[in-house]
Amino acid sequence: MNRDIKNIVSQMTLEEKAGMCSGLDVWHLKGVERLGIPSIMVANGSNGLHKQTASSESANMNSGIPSTCFPTAAGLASTWNRELIREVGTALGEVCQAENIAVLLGPGANIKRSPLGGRNFEYFSEDPYLSSEIAASHIQGVQSQGVGTSLKHFAVNNQEYHRMTYDAVIDERTLREIYLASFEGAVKKGQPWTLMTAYNKINGSYASQNDHLLGDVLRNEWGYEGLVVSDWGAVDQIVDSLAGGLELEMPGNGDISEKKIIHAVKNQKLSVEVLDIAVERMLQRVFMHLDNKKENATFDQDEHHQLARKVASESIVLLKNTDNVLPLEKSSKVAIIGALAQKPKFQGGGSAFVVPTRVDIPLDEINQLATSEDLITYAPGYTLDSEDVDNSLMEEAILAAQVADVTVIFAGLPDGFETELADRAHLLLPYNQQQLIEAIAAVQSKVVVVLMNGAALEMPWATSVSSIVEAYLGGQAVGGAIADVLFGEVNPSGKLAETFPMKLAHNPSFLNFPGEGNRVEYKEGIFVGYRYYDTKKIEPLFPFGHGLSYTTFEYSNLTMSRTELSDTDTVDVQVTISNTGSRAGKETVQLYVKDIESSVVRPDKELKDFAKVELKPGEHTTISFTLHKRAFAYYNVALKDWHVESGSFEIMIGGSSSTIALGATILVNSTVSLRQTYDRNSLLGELMTNPVAAPILQALTQNFQASMGIAEGDEKTAKMMQAALTGMPLRNLVTFSQGGFTDGMVEQLLIQLNEQN
Numbered sequence: 100m101n102r103d104i105k106n107i108v109s110q111m112t113l114e115e116k117a118g119m120c121s122g123l124d125v126w127h128l129k130g131v132e133r134l135g136i137p138s139i140m141v142a143n144g145s146n147g148l149h150k151q152t153a154s155s156e157s158a159n160m161n162s163g164i165p166s167t168c169f170p171t172a173a174g175l176a177s178t179w180n181r182e183l184i185r186e187v188g189t190a191l192g193e194v195c196q197a198e199n200i201a202v203l204l205g206p207g208a209n210i211k212r213s214p215l216g217g218r219n220f221e222y223f224s225e226d227p228y229l230s231s232e233i234a235a236s237h238i239q240g241v242q243s244q245g246v247g248t249s250l251k252h253f254a255v256n257n258q259e260y261h262r263m264t265y266d267a268v269i270d271e272r273t274l275r276e277i278y279l280a281s282f283e284g285a286v287k288k289g290q291p292w293t294l295m296t297a298y299n300k301i302n303g304s305y306a307s308q309n310d311h312l313l314g315d316v317l318r319n320e321w322g323y324e325g326l327v328v329s330d331w332g333a334v335d336q337i338v339d340s341l342a343g344g345l346e347l348e349m350p351g352n353g354d355i356s357e358k359k360i361i362h363a364v365k366n367q368k369l370s371v372e373v374l375d376i377a378v379e380r381m382l383q384r385v386f387m388h389l390d391n392k393k394e395n396a397t398f399d400q401d402e403h404h405q406l407a408r409k410v411a412s413e414s415i416v417l418l419k420n421t422d423n424v425l426p427l428e429k430s431s432k433v434a435i436i437g438a439l440a441q442k443p444k445f446q447g448g449g450s451a452f453v454v455p456t457r458v459d460i461p462l463d464e465i466n467q468l469a470t471s472e473d474l475i476t477y478a479p480g481y482t483l484d485s486e487d488v489d490n491s492l493m494e495e496a497i498l499a500a501q502v503a504d505v506t507v508i509f510a511g512l513p514d515g516f517e518t519e520l521a522d523r524a525h526l527l528l529p530y531n532q533q534q535l536i537e538a539i540a541a542v543q544s545k546v547v548v549v550l551m552n553g554a555a556l557e558m559p560w561a562t563s564v565s566s567i568v569e570a571y572l573g574g575q576a577v578g579g580a581i582a583d584v585l586f587g588e589v590n591p592s593g594k595l596a597e598t599f600p601m602k603l604a605h606n607p608s609f610l611n612f613p614g615e616g617n618r619v620e621y622k623e624g625i626f627v628g629y630r631y632y633d634t635k636k637i638e639p640l641f642p643f644g645h646g647l648s649y650t651t652f653e654y655s656n657l658t659m660s661r662t663e664l665s666d667t668d669t670v671d672v673q674v675t676i677s678n679t680g681s682r683a684g685k686e687t688v689q690l691y692v693k694d695i696e697s698s699v700v701r702p703d704k705e706l707k708d709f710a711k712v713e714l715k716p717g718e719h720t721t722i723s724f725t726l727h728k729r730a731f732a733y734y735n736v737a738l739k740d741w742h743v744e745s746g747s748f749e750i751m752i753g754g755s756s757s758t759i760a761l762g763a764t765i766l767v768n769s770t771v772s773l774r775q776t777y778d779r780n781s782l783l784g785e786l787m788t789n790p791v792a793a794p795i796l797q798a799l800t801q802n803f804q805a806s807m808g809i810a811e812g813d814e815k816t817a818k819m820m821q822a823a824l825t826g827m828p829l830r831n832l833v834t835f836s837q838g839g840f841t842d843g844m845v846e847q848l849l850i851q852l853n854e855q856n
Contacts, residue, residue, distance in 0.1 A: 188240020220553025245391025247292025313344025426587030449519025
């Protein structure tokens with residue numbers, strides 16, 4: 100329905116306009132009944148709807164209506180499957196329609212800077228391209244049902260420690276290439292109805308009132324036209340936030356903010372025009388909800404549960420599988436060890452908590468798939484409410500393992516280890532679980548460890564076991580999904596969306612996380628995750644993009660539509676992928692780009708595209724990628740734009756960041772000439788690369804060397820002197836040339852060089 104929103108706003112009083120800029124309560128926006136503006140409801144949930152019950156409309160994180168609990172973001176990203184994530188979003192949109200929810204508060208696109216981040220399970224990846232692609236698909240799915248999303252938490256929100264006050268001190272290039280890039284693609288491709296600001300400051304200014312973030316970047320550069328809402332309690336000063344680009348403060352605080360806004364407008368500290376724009380944007384979203392509302396909307400809980408099982412199965416990452424211990428034979432005698440097999444950990448704590456419609460128990464699902472329940476024995480092995488070793492439980496587990504053909508240990512992080520409001524203290528499993536794994540491995544040669552956790556772990560026991568299955572926090576159907584993978588009903592196809600380091604100390608943010616006091620310096624810069632490990636040649640436990648299969652794949656026939664292009668052109672890259680094994684399976688083909696020689700520091704490689712394909716045994720297909728300027732560019736702070744340096748780039752194709760199967764080189768020519776300005780302190784080595792300055796300086800340096808008494812043929816001393824000269828500023832030629840080069844000559848040379856540019 101077409102509405103004249105500007106006309107509606109013109110009929111509103113100042114009090115009504117000001118009132119709409121903060122919520123009615125925890126979950127509702129204010130309406131204006133006399134103008135036909137209703138109050139609408141928003142709710143948490145990236146992996147399931149967290150809607151408060153009518154009797155408890157507070158911020159209680161552990162209450163709400165039952166809703167299908169899908170895998171958390173860490174698992175969703177591990178599917179590397181855009182289409183499947185879109186299906187999840189569609190299902191979530193259906194639930195929201197049935198529950199009259201206008202906006203679902205998610206997904207979260209923050210970068211996993213450190214594996215200690217308390218909300219890492221809620222975020223997709225350490226890589227901005229993968230994160231933005233998965234987020235965009237999620238948004239598209241939800242919004243296809245006429246329900247809005249709220250992309251969060253914008254931006255540089257990477258820890259829970261002092262999360263409401265810390266200042267993320269970060270350089271512009273790092274901000275653009277890593278932390279904003281994770282949102283940029285999601286904003287442009289997904290067009291989320293709303294965008295939620297983070298709690299923290301960025302370079303001294305709170306995200307909810309950061310005009311560079313919300314004005315320069317989000318509105319002016321990215322062209323975002325949606326509504327900007329604060330995280331709950333993230334606003335420092337409401338008037339500054341409105342001036343900085345925020346439209347809506349949540350939750351409601353009575354009339355406190357309303358009075359501040361009215362006072363600011365009346366005292367000309369906030370323009371009516373800014374206030375009107377904020378209200379217009381809110382009304383656009385309110386009426387979008389009304390116009391897209393489906394009366395008597397319903398959804399099928401059983402279908403959603405089956406989708407949750409499908410997604411959980413595809414999110415599972417087979418990290419290790421020595422001697423093909425997996426998949427299990429259904430006739431094998433299997434010992435199932437671990438309390439998590441009976442009480443699975445399938446989601447994290449905090450505002451993302453979902454009350455599930457049901458929960459598949461791993462032990463029950465395994466019993467259903469085995470030839471006979473008599474083949475399956477179970478021992479809890481440890482308790483979930485303590486890290487202490489229970490000797491009786493340990494002995495029972497060891498006895499069960501000794502008489503089994505294969506032992507499957509369920510391990511993971513109990514409640515409280517991964518949650519909003521607190522970062523992790525370490526990357527280890529609870530002590531009793533570590534001891535259990537080592538003890539079982541000492542008496543059983545075929546040990547499979549199934550992990551239920553939301554982020555990276557250290558695994559000092561990894562070499563002692565045959566197979567490791569990363570199930571992440573796989574949602575309410577994770578039990579069935581694990582059983583499917585263990586017995587080969589599903590061929591695992593998940594790939595890590597984050598690096599698992601050998602040790603926490605190897606992580607690039609280790610010395611600067613979580614900062615000191617309220618100041619967090621991002622000193623590792625652009626070297627986050629695999630960008631750091633690959634560039635520093637530090638072998639991780641499991642690399643970014645890693646994930647095994649029960650079949651094998653072969654890469655061949657890498658071709659490009661051109662071998663030279665300008666930065667305004669595109670290039671098509673094709674590669675053939677073949678299933679060379681005996682089972683049907685899915686493979687994620689990953690494309691990385693490397694700048695072979697750059698004047699600025701760049702990572703060893705960066706993910707620029709990916710595609711997931713399903714192939715039968717013996718089947719092959721050709722995958723096509725199209726690369727644009729951004730695939731080769733870095734963010735040039737001086738230009739305030741993305742820039743490609745002329746030169747050669749390597750296109751790399753493989754199954755992970757560390758298993759590159761094919762490569763090809765392409766020459767990219769920049770259409771942008773960087774203006775180089777020289778001054779008295781420009782280094783001679785830098786000037787010697789200039790064709791005008793080079794012959795002049797060459798003669799001068801030769802004369803300088805001669806005046807220093809360096810004889811011809813004394814190559815060792817000459818080389819040493821040449822090295823010293825390259826690091827010398829131009830002005831020093833006046834000092835050391837004994838009159839051969841004057842200040843006037845310096846000025847004339849600089850004029851000539853700078854006019855040339």
